Amino acid sequence: MIDEWRSYTPRQLDLLESAQYSPQADELAEVRGLGVYPRHLLANMVAFNVLCHLRLDMLSPDGPLPFTLPAPTDGLVAPAIEFMLAGLPQMQGPELAATVDVPLVLKLTGPGATTVTVVPATGPGSQLSVVPGSAGSTQIESTAMEFISWGTTRKPWRQLCNVTGDVSAAEPFLDCLNII
Template identity: 70%
Template sequence: MGQDLRIGQDSSTMTRAGLVSARVSTGQLADVVALVDDGQWDLPSACAGWRVIDVIAHLGALAHEAVEPPAPDPSLPANRERYHDLRVDERRAWSHAEVVDEWRAFTPRQLEILEAAQEPPRSGQPVEVPGLGTYPRHLLANTMAFNVLCHLRHDMLAPDGPLPFAVPEETDALVAPAVEFMLAGLPQMQGPELAATVAQPLVLDLTGPGATTVTVLPATRQDARLTVRPGAGGATRITSTASDFIAWGTTREPWRDHCRVTGDTSAATPFLDRLDII
């Protein structure tokens, strides 16, 4: 991950938790996919501009590219969200069955690749994810854990999404790896744009399943990134559940609906207004 990040960099703390979370969320998604009828596939999801089937197209495209990486193409969008939109658009003419089949065919192979990435020395190798930053290879499992959990629970399923199906309640093992990826990406995805909003340490206190407490430290140079470190190291505190952080930290929902800020509210507000983890 980025040089300014301290969370998860020590190989002695590395675990396979991201892979476990990704497998659990994928199994829960498979159970939901089996219940969706043709009409429900075309309902708008809570991910702006995407139908429910488009969410599966996105996850299938990610799995396909993990297994069969495409050749570099400088004509593709540099913005990661626009890149994902393009890959979804390429599949809009596919039948529902074709989209689901791609996801089913490549997801198990993606998980196998991520499992192999947990073993040293490859596990610590830096991998650049275009538009998102650089991460140790083992943490790529956390990106999948985040993607599947977020899209399933916040975009597809009620109350935010249109599908009326139930899944098991969230657990630490499910949520914590997704949050770890978000915190790893926080200093990198928006770079100086986000760093410019932080002038003093901000404590992010996440509660419930996936609970953790970290401090966002100001950049030390004008062109540098923020630093995220474990523990509470400041007087201004932003409190939210970890599950809600997945929603507001990705701007799916307003942070004001989920966060309690104590200390210097004026110091936290610019950061919260600008944060947008992809």
């Protein structure tokens, strides 16, 4: 496995880097089971996978490896959050869309901080949308690193989120959300 990683990683990094520039950057790429993304976000998907699995699954306190890493930085967390937010409307489709009746503000703090609004789907068969900024009275707040944990159902959202406004409007969304 490690030999494969060493062999294929340089080529993968070259491909991900080339996808950051026009014309490839905005070409759409399907990621089976996860949705369709602008090609430039595929690097963010890799950043999400490495950050999430390394920090949350492999290293203590929740994983088996007793190593410590420096505190996460904005440069490490922000790409993972960007991928998660791009995937949020797609990964669960109608199931998740059915849980959102009013705009829900998601305020993430710390490294990777951002504020977005999850906007209800506009009709049957349409997806939620995630737009920059705060456009609603119900707010879900946590750190961005905690969002990676509860947004992937590794930890319960109730332990890591502060919900203000109409809590009953946010609960179905939070109970259903499971970014892969």
